[in-house]
Amino acid sequence: MSATLADVAAKAGVSRQTVSNAINTPRIVHPATLQRVMAAVDELGYAPNLHARRLRTSSARTIGIRLERHDDGIHGVLLDRFLHAVTEQAAGLDRHVLVFTADDADAEVAQIRSLSQRSLADAFVLTSTDHRDRRIDALAEAGIPFVAFGRPWDDGSAPHSWVDVDGRAGTREATDACLATGERVAFLGWPDGSGAGDERRGGWRDAMADAGLPADLDRAVEDDPAQAQAAAAELLAAGATSIVCASDTLALGAIGALSRADASVPVVGFDDTGVAAGLGFSSIDQNLGAVAAAVLELLHGEPAHRLVTPRLHRRANPRWGLPAQQSAAADGKDAS
């Protein structure tokens, strides 16, 4: 059906091997021959059969990634963006991405083993790592190349490559930016104990300490807009001049509190999801493109790690939560 190496060789009047060289190592074939071969390739619309190549070279050049189930929204959006970035950049490195699903960590390891052994994928990316992640030891022991997106939150796991976002740097930058509009920068985060959440709170504390200010306006709730709204209301009542949040979900709640209080102070979210764009508040972009690049870089080679610096995506101000009359003014054709 599709043209093969032999067809091209026949058409160009050379051996199959020369065609192979022309494609894989063009610089070792005579320019004139090369041109003739390439012309034949174009004419026949030839593209190599990758199964044959992979069988021969026993390399899949394919990255396996588990698709997580995410009924929660934001988490899913982030992983989706990350997956997109990995896939896009992998293509530039002549690599493909195969996805799979698994119900739990053990099933994921089983899938990875299977894909690896059947040589469908030869490198893997682990997402949503947690304390004492079983997957890490299992894969390290099996000698399967992988990179974790997420730092090892405990020291017990086997040495491995990982990439993570420097949440501390993110909230620090956001806090510094907020200090321009007032000293009473509040933090709205999650209860202690979640690694990422603690990091984010730490960045706010650091920035306040560096500015010689007390880090006293601090509230912790679950990642839920209703709880966040209540907590934010208290922070406003306590005189907050801005609110740095550990997630866009919390920021959404804070915006709600602003709305009810007819207040207007800057709110900064985390993750820069569609909610932040839609409501127009600033948010910290995890910089998943950079994460993806780092992951691909570490996929082959000795265990190493990278901490990616997120970026504050500044937006003017909440457009929502303002009195309806003002909002109505935006009812025109200015939606972008």
Added chain:
Amino acid sequence: MSATLADVAAKAGVSRQTVSNAINTPRIVHPATLQRVMAAVDELGYAPNLHARRLRTSSARTIGIRLERHDDGIHGVLLDRFLHAVTEQAAGLDRHVLVFTADDADAEVAQIRSLSQRSLADAFVLTSTDHRDRRIDALAEAGIPFVAFGRPWDDGSAPHSWVDVDGRAGTREATDACLATGERVAFLGWPDGSGAGDERRGGWRDAMADAGLPADLDRAVEDDPAQAQAAAAELLAAGATSIVCASDTLALGAIGALSRADASVPVVGFDDTGVAAGLGFSSIDQNLGAVAAAVLELLHGEPAHRLVTPRLHRRANPRWGLPAQQSAAADGKDAS
């Protein structure tokens, strides 16, 4: 490195062919032999090299899907869920899913051609189809099997398989449910001209007509919470007893209007995203699992189509947007 068919054959004291049969056509192998072979397989941890198999059988059993770039959030979440469903169900059919990215429709077609020709994937799923979709004619002409998620919005495109969600049925069900709490069911949707939006509005109109009621509380805005809030405020002022929305984004805006007006009427969104779960309003679930099943079913065979009925996911009431004191009552451990 990994065990091969020959290893298993040697271990079991049979020919390679018998091992192949034991794996692919177990019923034609003598039970005793089969058991011996399987024991060897287990012992060696053998799994067939799929490149060799695919090379030999020239079938990839792999579905290609483009990952779209989605800065908008909701759209991304939906496609992500869909991708998850397809991947999960494909695994049950012994098929894999390969993802790729493309900047536009032409690039996508080029990618598909390439993947198909290099035999990395042999069937494709098209998402986000639109009027006069170039991809459809191109793939149909190239004879590459595919199914579109999204109905052909114009009659000009080549005959092909597609699956879509019956948005009309969704809003109709939602409207019927809302009629239980009051006759003045309003609709908050998008401007005319978007196929899906028109369908959703149509379902509301149908339900109102069937109930012998006027479909007069109807507003159209862009998919933006701020605009939605303003429009919803007007609908409330006009006496709406509930608001059916064309998206969760619009519903989010409506909840904001409720909050400002201290009103409490049912709001129904569309897509059942995390926002609906988080804020606790009802929403129409597109039923992407059923869509995925239909897509896989149509992937091979004559052109055909399926219309999947969405389901109303009922939730008690907006938990957010209520006065802060009430919200604060939910500040306990009841987050799920």
Added chain:
DNA sequence: CTGTTAGCGCTTTCAG
């Protein structure tokens, strides 16, 4: 620089 030979691991003939 080009051609020949060999074989990656599997499955499809076709004999036994």
Added chain:
DNA sequence: CTGAAAGCGCTAACAG
């Protein structure tokens, strides 16, 4: 029911 032979399309080695 089992075994032997052939070849899917490609590239690593070597010989010319």
